[in-house]
Amino acid sequence: xxxxxxxxxxxxxxxxxxxxxxxxxxxxxxxxxxxxxxxxxxxxxxxxxxxxxxxxxxxxxxxxxxxxxxxxxxxxxxxxxxxxxxxxxxxxxxxxxxxxxxxxxxxxxxxxxx
Amino acid sequence: xxxxxxxxxxxxxxxxxxxxxxxxxxxxxxxxxxxxxxxxxxxxxxxxxxxxxxxxxxxxxxxxxxxxxxxxxxxxxxxxxxxxxxxxxxxxxxxxxxxxxxxxxxxxxxx
Numbered sequence: 001x002x003x004x005x006x007x008x009x010x011x012x013x014x015x016x017x018x019x020x021x022x023x024x025x026x027x028x029x030x031x032x033x034x035x036x037x038x039x040x041x042x043x044x045x046x047x048x049x050x051x052x053x054x055x056x057x058x059x060x061x062x063x064x065x066x067x068x069x070x071x072x073x074x075x076x077x078x079x080x081x082x083x084x085x086x087x088x089x090x091x092x093x094x095x096x097x098x099x100x101x102x103x104x105x106x107x108x109x110x111x112x113x114x
Numbered sequence: 115x116x117x118x119x120x121x122x123x124x125x126x127x128x129x130x131x132x133x134x135x136x137x138x139x140x141x142x143x144x145x146x147x148x149x150x151x152x153x154x155x156x157x158x159x160x161x162x163x164x165x166x167x168x169x170x171x172x173x174x175x176x177x178x179x180x181x182x183x184x185x186x187x188x189x190x191x192x193x194x195x196x197x198x199x200x201x202x203x204x205x206x207x208x209x210x211x212x213x214x215x216x217x218x219x220x221x222x223x224x225x
Contacts, residue, residue: 004155031211042116042201042215043156056212091155101211102146102169105155 002026004106006092012112013082021077021109025094032075033103034067035091043091049075050097082113115139117204119216126192126223134187134219136202145178145185146203146213149196156201160187164208189221197223 005024013019025032031050035043045059049069057067064082069075079086089110093103117138124132136145144163147170148156160170162178162185170176175188189196199220203213 033211033213035215040217042203042218043213045212045214048211050211056210058212095211097211102158102161103213104158105148107155 004092004094004104006090006106006109008109009107010110010112012114014114015082015084017082017113019079019082019111021079021090021092021111023075023077023092023094023106025073025075025092026104027073029094029096029104030072031095031097031101031103032069033093033095034075034077035093037089037091037108046077079111082111084113087111087113116214117202117216119200119202119219121219122217123220124222126221128194128223128225129191130223132189132192132221134189134200134202134221136185136187136204136216138183138204138206140183140204140206142178142180142183142185142204142206143208143210144205145176146205147174147176147185147187148201148203148215149198150201150218151198159200192221192223194223194225197221 034046047057052072064080067077089108091108093105095101147159150156162168199218203215
């Protein structure tokens with residue numbers, strides 16, 4: 001079946017601009033996660049959704065970052081007033097939830113802020 | 115707090131074995147292992163739960179020492195396809211679903 005998809009695959013923007021990153025999870029997966037990965041580092045947790053609600057947003061770095069999942073499926077990560085330090089690969093993952101909640105990752109969106 | 119992985123990098127010849135360790139300063143509920151090839155998404159390998167249950171890849175094994183707050187991933191008879199960066203992700207609270215990943219261990223398998 002189809003895996004997790006993310007669009008766009010690459011996004012180049014200028015400092016101060018607004019960007020939206022989209023994630024389409026695996027059909028039927030109730031849990032959705034956003035991570036950020038910088039070069040040479042492991043994925044860094046940003047936010048986790050169970051259904052439509054954000055169950056844990058403790059990883060969002062500041063109030064410029066916001067994510068939604070209005071219908072419990074597709075999610076959008078929104079970054080306002082982008083800064084050069086926001087440049088990274090943004091990964092989305094989904095899972096069925098529960099004890100064996102293996103997370104299936106999407107290919108990521110590479111964000112470059114000039 | 116971020117788990118510590120060791121070694122940072124390892125180079126093997128095909129057929130050799132390797133062990134990758136993951137250590138946490140906090141009590142763990144579960145440990146997840148992923149492999150990531152350059153430019154690709156992380157791929158699930160294994161989950162180990164507090165209490166001894168585990169689920170994962172057929173050819174890869176792992177251990178979870180709750181007392182020592184450590185997990186180890188065992189790669190035996192390595193194949194070229196095992197090359198990549200291995201990450202452990204730790205969950206400190208059952209049901210939290212939040213994984214904190216280590217910095218990774220880069221494994222290179224040469225012919």
